[in-house]
Amino acid sequence: MERAWRNWYLIPYAAWLVLFVIAPLVFLVYESFLDIDGQWTLANYEKVLTPIYLKMMAYSFWYALLITLASLLIGYPTAYWLTKTRHKQLWLLLLILPMWVNLLLKVYAFLGLFGTYGLANAFLQAIGVGARQLLFTDFSFVFVSVYIFIPFMVLPIFNALEELPPSLIDAARDLGASGWTTFRRVVFPLTLSGVKAGCQAVFIPALSLFMITRLIAGNRVITLGTAIEQHFLVTQDWGMGATIAVVLMIAMAVIVFLTGSGRKEGSR
Amino acid sequence: MKRTHRWGRVYLLFVFAIMYTPIGYLMYYSFNSGGTMHDFQSFTLKWYGEVLSDDRLLIIVLNTLVVALLSAAVATILGVIGALAIYYVKRQRMKNTLLALNNVLIVSPDVIIGASFLLLFTLAGIKLGFASVLLSHIAFSVPIVVLMVLPKLEEMSPTWIDAARDLGAGSRQVLSRVILPFLTPSIWAGFFMALTYSLDDFAVTFFVTGNGFSTLSVEIYSRARQGISLSINALSTLLFLFTMLLVVGYYVFSQKGGRMYGIGGRK
Numbered sequence: 389m390e391r392a393w394r395n396w397y398l399i400p401y402a403a404w405l406v407l408f409v410i411a412p413l414v415f416l417v418y419e420s421f422l423d424i425d426g427q428w429t430l431a432n433y434e435k436v437l438t439p440i441y442l443k444m445m446a447y448s449f450w451y452a453l454l455i456t457l458a459s460l461l462i463g464y465p466t467a468y469w470l471t472k473t474r475h476k477q478l479w480l481l482l483l484i485l486p487m488w489v490n491l492l493l494k495v496y497a498f499l500g501l502f503g504t505y506g507l508a509n510a511f512l513q514a515i516g517v518g519a520r521q522l523l524f525t526d527f528s529f530v531f532v533s534v535y536i537f538i539p540f541m542v543l544p545i546f547n548a549l550e551e552l553p554p555s556l557i558d559a560a561r562d563l564g565a566s567g568w569t570t571f572r573r574v575v576f577p578l579t580l581s582g583v584k585a586g587c588q589a590v591f592i593p594a595l596s597l598f599m600i601t602r603l604i605a606g607n608r609v610i611t612l613g614t615a616i617e618q619h620f621l622v623t624q625d626w627g628m629g630a631t632i633a634v635v636l637m638i639a640m641a642v643i644v645f646l647t648g649s650g651r652k653e654g655s656r
Numbered sequence: 657m658k659r660t661h662r663w664g665r666v667y668l669l670f671v672f673a674i675m676y677t678p679i680g681y682l683m684y685y686s687f688n689s690g691g692t693m694h695d696f697q698s699f700t701l702k703w704y705g706e707v708l709s710d711d712r713l714l715i716i717v718l719n720t721l722v723v724a725l726l727s728a729a730v731a732t733i734l735g736v737i738g739a740l741a742i743y744y745v746k747r748q749r750m751k752n753t754l755l756a757l758n759n760v761l762i763v764s765p766d767v768i769i770g771a772s773f774l775l776l777f778t779l780a781g782i783k784l785g786f787a788s789v790l791l792s793h794i795a796f797s798v799p800i801v802v803l804m805v806l807p808k809l810e811e812m813s814p815t816w817i818d819a820a821r822d823l824g825a826g827s828r829q830v831l832s833r834v835i836l837p838f839l840t841p842s843i844w845a846g847f848f849m850a851l852t853y854s855l856d857d858f859a860v861t862f863f864v865t866g867n868g869f870s871t872l873s874v875e876i877y878s879r880a881r882q883g884i885s886l887s888i889n890a891l892s893t894l895l896f897l898f899t900m901l902l903v904v905g906y907y908v909f910s911q912k913g914g915r916m917y918g919i920g921g922r923k
Contacts, residue, residue: 500693
């Protein structure tokens, strides 16, 4: 009786898992061994290892790394000062509110902001730097990406900081540590789980952004995501697209494995 | 100490200014009669009129809402069932495996979810359009609901269930009278989360939408690729106000239901 009752819940859930988690991944791996005519081949994997694709992957990782580091550099102090404000939950909500604005609209806003006569150029002119081409450069790509990812970085770090017992900071101060030493030796190491969770939440999607590269960077920046989209929806070479997706997934798994399960610790 | 606080405040203000500039910029120019996102000429509401009289756009908005509400509702039911399934699994290994599989769709980049769903629907012979978009939105919302409901379930004291059983409640009554009422705030929070994920999704939808069916994100993308048009600005202002309402609703429920779990999973 007891057992049968429990299994009832597992049936629909397991069906969902098999249909929408396991099956798509299996199909993706299967497709990666097919060429454009549906014949079995290893050519896709050979192609992925040619310099063109390796270079694209290296660039993709490099940009993702830049975006992650910049988000961390901006996001950590933000989270830190947020925990010091009086109505911190409200401020946090205000900071992550832009997360709910459709991503495409935020990217679209930058088309205007970074345009030749946009606000950014007006500002640059006002401070004497002079107007310059901002759209369709790698700078604008990184800037817009960081803008979009900051809330994802702030949130886990904020949670980690909140869980830090204030007595530890008092103890460090009582033992004579300066503000900076307290931060470096006590606060930062103890919020590392949040930092890891934040970096994961930024780095992995940053590898696969394609709408930002398409809209903001012209075609100057090609990320793994752009390549997958290109193969699936433009050139219709699904096998090649699937192969890049498999490579991206392996890379992701390695990253998650290397950084540990920061997500779990962060939400504890 | 006081001084550093002041600098902290300046820093925060700066970050907030950056976060809100693009949104404010969009809204401001939605009232520009000039037709560009620079050189504000005079105040006008014509872009709003254009949005509201654009039948195609209104149908797309309706599509998006229908997909979001339906997928969030189904995903919430499936997600609650999933959370209960994981909760009742006693073996730790099995539990961890289920949780790991649950999280696959949360950590996967959208492009991969989109591409693999496209393969799935093509191989399964499902025509790309409303059905495929709805199915994929349900699929990627389920794990979020599970993650929002499960912690609450684990928080529940098992003695409640024992007590209900001792008092003669059947398993159905335990579920409807004890477990579900206790979970209600987190179920609502999960529903709102699923709703926002669905409304916000672009990449997955872009892959599985095919011709003829479109959601707002996909439509904005294709319009934005053609350059600036202030009706998008007007639309975004309207959307922002609508989102604010949703967020307030979500905030109220999540304050009741505990922490904001699960946010920060995707973009």
